Amino acid sequence: MATTVTLPGYTDVCEAYERIRTVVRRTPVISSSSVSQRAGRRCLFKCENFQRTGAFKFRGASNAVAALCEDECARGVATHSSGNHGAALALAAQSRNVKATIVMPENAVASKRRAVEAYGGVVRLCEATMQARISTLESVVHKDGAVSIPPYDHPAVIAGQGTAALELLEDIEPPELILTPVGGGGLLSGTALVARELAPQAAIIGVEPAGADDTRRSFLKGKRVTDVVPDTIADGLRATVGELTFPLIRENVDDIVVVDEDAIIDAMLFVWERMKIVIEPSAAVPVAALFGSDLRGRGTAAVIISGGNIDVSTVSDSFSKRT
């Protein structure tokens, strides 16, 4: 069964913003002389780590929920997620009084599960395989009639993610470079739609971990490469570029570059230490690219910091030991 889906455009992002501007937080754009000095150019950060639920994902989920009709609202929404999208959808649904069922693998990090529940989401655990996640979600959709809201391959989600760039380019002069991380491509494709319109001279760069470089391979080949097995600390970027996001990326993005794992961790900790903000590994990926040699040049680089959700139990031992 072939379904025709219309790809979203710039006006969809503008309409999304009108829908969600009262629920999303307008996040600050901040600079840091330490980061700029190390990158060799002025760097500006659009801080979606300060977004509600701690990640840009809340924008896309809110727009998808806002676009539901009354009947769909009554049926509720559902998704499978081990991370930020589940929490984002739960909160977005809660603010419209819509039931959200989040299918989570049974090995999901406890803090992520608690976040979903704190936002009023109903957690349905399943085995930790993609197959189990998909079939459990299908059963929720079939039995409850819930509307499935996927994490990125959905026009309203892509348009919603683009609203971060809309705010960014209202706040700053058009930069030379605009960077985002790439996992499934929702943030990058939404950003590119906006940047093409409001900053046509800017180079739009997606950055991926070398261990999850399906988008770069797809970009070079001109065709989606879906057999990359992701191996990266950047847990938000382990997804495969989407059927909707890829053509938008191909059309509107200038380049996809990759960074290695050590560079990601180093960039993340540099930002923690110098900027005093908590960013997650996925968010550090474009920062790592700016610290590398490939993107040297003049002019401002604007980075969308995708999120700040870390599991602090990861680092708590470091302090309990009193090093």
Added chain:
Amino acid sequence: MATTVTLPGYTDVCEAYERIRTVVRRTPVISSSSVSQRAGRRCLFKCENFQRTGAFKFRGASNAVAALCEDECARGVATHSSGNHGAALALAAQSRNVKATIVMPENAVASKRRAVEAYGGVVRLCEATMQARISTLESVVHKDGAVSIPPYDHPAVIAGQGTAALELLEDIEPPELILTPVGGGGLLSGTALVARELAPQAAIIGVEPAGADDTRRSFLKGKRVTDVVPDTIADGLRATVGELTFPLIRENVDDIVVVDEDAIIDAMLFVWERMKIVIEPSAAVPVAALFGSDLRGRGTAAVIISGGNIDVSTVSDSFSKRT
């Protein structure tokens, strides 16, 4: 030789602010629903972790340097420090083109030493004893004629630290509680001078680690207790309450409360995780008090977040291991 030093007052803080307002950063006041929920009351944070050099210390150091006459500027300034005051004095001196010599123990954290040097300070290493620190500083003062700027027991330093509260109380309605951490007492005494004037109904609370509770003991006894051997992760609070700061605290502060080490680490990581800002252990001390049972009540609590300087090498192993 008895020296009479006049204790600073509210007008000294106002004058300090006129001197330093162009060099210090006006830091934001932010709120967090997660923190407020856990504390059971609205909490507002004055974020001195975003201050230049990553801590409020830059305010006091800047005011002390701004107050120097030309002759003193020519002689340079000096201090001994293993932490934030050294970096603050180095940068404050640099912005007036004044030489700063920072005596540091040879076991000082490498990142702190690099920070002092990055701000143009001259590092003089000495043995890691308080005696060696004092005698090395004395020799710098004698040989070079440098002006010694101590970390807290100095009227211009206390007045400078009070400017954080001045900004805070310009930005918000008078709160029920105002909290700061206490080490040597510079921040607390400066804050109290301002709060007494601008928020006379507010209770002003200093918070100390239980393992470095000299100020609480002094407060209860009405006399400085100087024989407490500090044992706490909050490295900024290992100092002994000062000869100038203590009478100001006795006069203007409502209570000194203590928190234990686990509560400090827990509060720090809670803020990292929920607010996405990096605060150092010392800054988490008053947050830990708000999460405890002693300070329950209605009304807003305003906390001065003292700094965000952590040594990321402490936590980097957690990520390299890929947990």
